[in-house]
Amino acid sequence: MAENYSHRMGQKKIRVQAKDGTALAFKPVKVQMQRHEFLFGAGMFDAVAYASGEMKEPAHREAFEQSFEKWQALMNNATLPFYWGGFEPEEGKPRTAQVMAGAKFLKERGVTLKGHPLCWHTGCADWLMKYSNAEIIRKQVERIKRDVLDFAGAIDMWDVINEVVIMPVFDKYDNAVTRICKELGRVKTVKTMFDAARETNPDAKLLINDFNLSQSYQILIDGCLNSGVPIDEIGLQTHMHQGYMGIDRLEEVLARYEVFGLPLHFTEITLTSGIIMPPEIVDLNDYKNDDWQTTPEFEDRQAREFTEMYEILFAHPLVCTAYSWSFTDGGWLNAPAGLLRKDGSAKPAYDALYELIRGKWWTDTEVVTDENGEAIVEGFCGDYKLTCLDTEFDLALRKGQLDGVKTIIV
DSSP, X not given: OOOOOGGGEEEEEEEEEXXXXXXXXXXXXXXXXXXXXXXXXXXXXXXXXXXXXXXXOHHHHHHHHHHHHHHHHHOOEEEEEOOHHHHOSSTTOOOHHHHHHHHHHHHTTTOEEEEEOSBOSTTOOGGGGGSOHHHHHHHHHHHHHHHHHHTTTTOOEEEEEEOTTTGGGOOSSOOHHHHHHHHHOHHHHHHHHHHHHHHHOTTSEEXXXXXXXXXXXXXXXXXXXXXXXXXXXXXXXEEETTOOOHHHHHHHHXXXXXXXXXXXXXXXXXXXXXXXXXXXXXXXXXXXXTTOOOOHHHHHHHHHHHHHHHHHHHHSTTEEEEEESOSBTTOGGGOSOSXXXXXXXXXXXXXXXXXXXXXXXXXXXXXXXXXXSEEEEEEESEEEEEEETTEEEEEEEOTTOOSSEEEEEO
16 A cells, blocks of 8 residues: 555645844754644543542552553543443542543643443433433433533534444343333434533534444445435444454445545544454454463564554544544453553563554654745644744644744744
8 A cells, every 4th residue: 555645644835033123044943743634643541549638559650651651652542431331430420530630631731532332222211211211312312412502612523423323223231221222322412412412512523433344334424414414524443352353354434434425533442452352252252361461472463453544544534533442451351452561561562553654654853944034834734843042932733834933032
């Protein structure tokens, strides 16, 4: 696959001048990237326990700080947990303060946040089961409005509804959300939840998200868009515990969902560095392996797979996010699916992504002003620190911003 990153590049004309307006000709300007516009993310749920004080053991706090340092060297996007059963285990007592502490901790460090999810049948609050369907719908809408409002400004990106394709036919256990989805139907359920989120925060980015990447999801999205559901981005889960999907399958998925012309958000990427889950497992949650180990051989495989997949995603003009669901081994399903081992050491996959994100796709250069004190700054879209004559200033580099001049006074 030929690499083409022109859609990831931006440029801006700058003019450097003295306080009296004199143009500063032939002056070097150091251009240092600080943060990508493209969202690279990985699991960071532990930030909630750390920032809220629930993580009390000094050893655990130290381990978190060390892993977060590695995380921040690569990532600029984090998902925070809003699973209703865990977020509000007792009706009327949501964990707003605890999650907000985590959100503020990350936000202050320049991290873009997403809440996950506002509506989902799995992990739903058990206390909803005592209510009628009409009351469940009302409470679900109220929940969305409450949390979207409470976190506005801290979290302005949401997985509004999760895994709708299976939602009305989910039969592993009874739950409140499957009940209302059976009654309303998929499209009306999605529209009800999205309308509540959009009404509450008109500027938020709202996602639909699913692991079923077949034509069924495509048909659902088409039906939702035709019904006026305000979907901003399409969330695509790619949990590959049973093996890497490969180039052909990945390009098939991209082709299926690019037809909508919406940004594509790869929300949950999982590639393991251990044995592959047997193919006969239908529900990944049914696989139990308490001793799922990472190995050097499989770590090399994981690094190659991450590299190939991320190069394809970064090259696609509609993909806006690539999010590795686990940052450290031993998370969901105890899988060795992280970029770090359980002891916090970096795996080859971490190093491979570092070479891409902070090497191949990073801009660190210098430009020199012309006789008019002007220069063109060009690089990967993102946030920059520019330095001229010991004076620092910020620049946001975005595609298509050549028009106009940013004046710098030193």
